[in-house]
Amino acid sequence: MTALVEIRDLSKHFGGIHAVERVSCTLHEGEVVGLLGHNGAGKSTLIKVIAGVYPADEGELVVRGEKREFESPADAREAGIETIFQTLALAENLDAPSNLFLGRELLTPWRTLDTDRMEHEALQVISRLNPNFRDMKKPVRAMSGGQRQTVAIARALYFNAKILIMDEPCAALGPAESRMVLDTIRRLKDEGIGIFLISHDMQDVFAVCDRVTVMKNGAVVDTVRVADVTEEDVLGMIILGERKKTGPRPAPG
Amino acid sequence: MRSWLERAGFDPRFTSLVLALAAIWIALAIATDGIFLTPRNLYNLSIQTCVTAIMACGMVYLIVARQIDLSVGSQIAFTGMIIAYVQVRWLGPETPDAWLVSIVAGVAAGAILGVFQGWWVAYRGLPAFLVTLAGYLMFRGAAFLVADGQTLAPLSSTFQRIGGGVSGSIGPAWSWILCAIACAWVIGQAVQARRSRARYNAAMATVGADAAKVLITCAALVAFVAVVCAYPDPTSTAANGVPEGKGIGIPVLILIVVAAALSIIARRTRFGRHVFAYGGNPEAAFLSGLHVKRVVLALFVMMGALSAIAATITTSRLNSGTHSIGQMAELYVIAATVIGGTSFAGGIGTIPGAIVGALMIQSLDNGMVLMDVSSANRQIFIGLILIAAVWADALYTRKIAR
Numbered sequence: 010m011t012a013l014v015e016i017r018d019l020s021k022h023f024g025g026i027h028a029v030e031r032v033s034c035t036l037h038e039g040e041v042v043g044l045l046g047h048n049g050a051g052k053s054t055l056i057k058v059i060a061g062v063y064p065a066d067e068g069e070l071v072v073r074g075e076k077r078e079f080e081s082p083a084d085a086r087e088a089g090i091e092t093i094f095q096t097l098a099l100a101e102n103l104d105a106p107s108n109l110f111l112g113r114e115l116l117t118p119w120r121t122l123d124t125d126r127m128e129h130e131a132l133q134v135i136s137r138l139n140p141n142f143r144d145m146k147k148p149v150r151a152m153s154g155g156q157r158q159t160v161a162i163a164r165a166l167y168f169n170a171k172i173l174i175m176d177e178p179c180a181a182l183g184p185a186e187s188r189m190v191l192d193t194i195r196r197l198k199d200e201g202i203g204i205f206l207i208s209h210d211m212q213d214v215f216a217v218c219d220r221v222t223v224m225k226n227g228a229v230v231d232t233v234r235v236a237d238v239t240e241e242d243v244l245g246m247i248i249l250g251e252r253k254k255t256g257p258r259p260a261p262g
Numbered sequence: 263m264r265s266w267l268e269r270a271g272f273d274p275r276f277t278s279l280v281l282a283l284a285a286i287w288i289a290l291a292i293a294t295d296g297i298f299l300t301p302r303n304l305y306n307l308s309i310q311t312c313v314t315a316i317m318a319c320g321m322v323y324l325i326v327a328r329q330i331d332l333s334v335g336s337q338i339a340f341t342g343m344i345i346a347y348v349q350v351r352w353l354g355p356e357t358p359d360a361w362l363v364s365i366v367a368g369v370a371a372g373a374i375l376g377v378f379q380g381w382w383v384a385y386r387g388l389p390a391f392l393v394t395l396a397g398y399l400m401f402r403g404a405a406f407l408v409a410d411g412q413t414l415a416p417l418s419s420t421f422q423r424i425g426g427g428v429s430g431s432i433g434p435a436w437s438w439i440l441c442a443i444a445c446a447w448v449i450g451q452a453v454q455a456r457r458s459r460a461r462y463n464a465a466m467a468t469v470g471a472d473a474a475k476v477l478i479t480c481a482a483l484v485a486f487v488a489v490v491c492a493y494p495d496p497t498s499t500a501a502n503g504v505p506e507g508k509g510i511g512i513p514v515l516i517l518i519v520v521a522a523a524l525s526i527i528a529r530r531t532r533f534g535r536h537v538f539a540y541g542g543n544p545e546a547a548f549l550s551g552l553h554v555k556r557v558v559l560a561l562f563v564m565m566g567a568l569s570a571i572a573a574t575i576t577t578s579r580l581n582s583g584t585h586s587i588g589q590m591a592e593l594y595v596i597a598a599t600v601i602g603g604t605s606f607a608g609g610i611g612t613i614p615g616a617i618v619g620a621l622m623i624q625s626l627d628n629g630m631v632l633m634d635v636s637s638a639n640r641q642i643f644i645g646l647i648l649i650a651a652v653w654a655d656a657l658y659t660r661k662i663a664r
Contacts, residue, residue: 062549083551098549100542102609103535111539111550114532121530129462146465 019068046224061085091170290629333397337569338588339405346583361421376566380559415582425578426511437509542609
């Protein structure tokens with residue numbers, strides 16, 4: 010089976026700073042891969058390359074067996090990659106439907122905005138994620154953290170993404186809203202969508218991820234199956250940057 | 263009362279602006295013994311407002327997108343000189359259609375100025391403030407060079423009507439026909455909006471609130487046309503010796519077309535949506551895959567074209583092209599835009615607001631002239647009004663941010 014995303018020896022430098030250094034990792038259908046590491050480990054830069062924000066300096070990005078070089082976020086979206094950025098990337102002055110369809114507006118036959126249809130569609134997808142969220146006229150500025158997050162997630166889901174990148178989706182949320190996001194991740198996984206998840210919350214990572222790729226100083230420390238390691242092992246990899254020693258525990262298989 | 267207005271779908275900012283304008287008109291009417299509210303003065307006021315208002319429509323877009331154009335006064339001068347040059351030196355003023363060719367040339371020249379400024383801002387990342395400050399100097403100089411500082415006159419007699427002076431209006435019959443069409447359009451839009459929202463079972467304002475809105479809009483249209491038709495046109499030769507009313511001035515007609523088109527673009531097209539998204543959060547606009555550079559460039563081009571349309575009206579009123587026109591226009595245009603509720607923080611602003619803002623400045627100027635207030639004192643007073651408007655905007659923004 011070809012991987013949804015395959016990254017081979019990808020590097021990205023900013024001046025003399027090696028933000029991402031010869032990183033390789035893969036993502037398959039119906040798989041959640043956690044990207045872990047300290048702040049500045051290069052996770053966000055890596056996903057911004059995949060999302061078309063920055064071009065890679067070296068290495069290859071293969072999406073569904075096809076080598077790609079994205080020139081803009083729009084290119085990545087066209088390839089079926091949706092990204093929920095940590096900043097959420099919402100226009101605070103616009104309402105939920107306007108943000109959801111930003112750049113991909115629904116038009117009437119006269120090429121004008123079909124605002125009522127967009128509002129209707131937005132209400133469908135948003136209320137499925139968060140049944141209490143029904144006010145589609147209020148600007149993002151007036152929304153709670155959870156509602157903003159819902160809009161960002163709804164935007165990623167509406168356009169039938171095959172590959173989803175989530176950068177700290179639960180960082181600004183309370184426990185109930187975090188559970189909503191984790192349930193959504195599991196559901197999408199069952200639908201065969203591949204997800205890169207960046208998170209600092211080890212419980213969340215162990216709850217939904219199949220594999221984790223740990224980064225430190227721009228390079229990959231190791232990629233392991235979650236079932237094979239403990240939280241302590243992963244924390245050790247993040248903090249010390251050392252691969253898990255194959256200790257007394259018997260290797261699986 | 264505030265929340266009641268909001269629930270009924272009235273924009274509180276715009277409503278308070280209109281109420282402020284009404285208060286100013288009443289004050290000026292009292293101070294001038296009613297002269298301010300005579301049909302003759304109101305007709306003149308409507309003509310005087312157009313140049314500022316047309317350019318303010320473009321400035322709304324620019325300020326919404328966190329840009330600015332300080333060069334609009336110089337753009338008027340340059341494009342006005344191009345228009346006059348085409349008529350006087352190139353084709354000859356009474357050549358058929360020379361007036362039309364000159365307008366096309368002027369608009370094209372304005373668009374080119376916009377491409378120049380927009381390219382530096384959008385594709386080279388220079389701040390709009392500095393690029394257009396340079397434009398302010400350069401275009402004024404270029405205006406001088408078009409005819410080596412000479413004044414070009416006279417202009418085509420057809421062209422002179424555009425300024426709204428002698429035979430510069432469309433008469434009562436056409437005015438009332440257009441008024442009826444406009445009212446029908448307002449009613450039709452309201453009915454269609456309700457129908458569309460009903461189809462999706464979407465929430466909407468009560469029938470009474472929508473009806474009130476339509477009624478107020480139509481009443482304002484009828485009142486305006488009644489006033490301009492009550493101003494007798496001395497040149498008209500009616501059968502019974504009583505002069506006909508002037509009707510809607512041609513500059514006002516141009517303003518209505520520009521304002522309607524730009525309002526529709528702002529609210530109903532992808533371009534307009536992208537301008538507001540960019541102003542609200544430039545990074546989000548980029549991450550959402552919008553062609554932000556192209557949008558910013560287009561805004562400057564649009565501003566240049568609108569300056570040329572304003573220049574058409576100004577040169578026509580003067581019946582000559584001179585390089586000194588449009589001085590301080592940028593300040594009045596920006597003031598009108600800000601008084602009209604457009605926020606320098608970006609992402610917020612409306613075309614109708616800017617037009618009311620322009621009308622407010624012009625009303626104060628016009629009224630104080632009638633009251634014999636000196637030019638120096640008028641400038642001080644209008645400056646104070648601008649500060650009051652920005653202060654009100656800051657209070658309002660703080661309130662909605664809470």
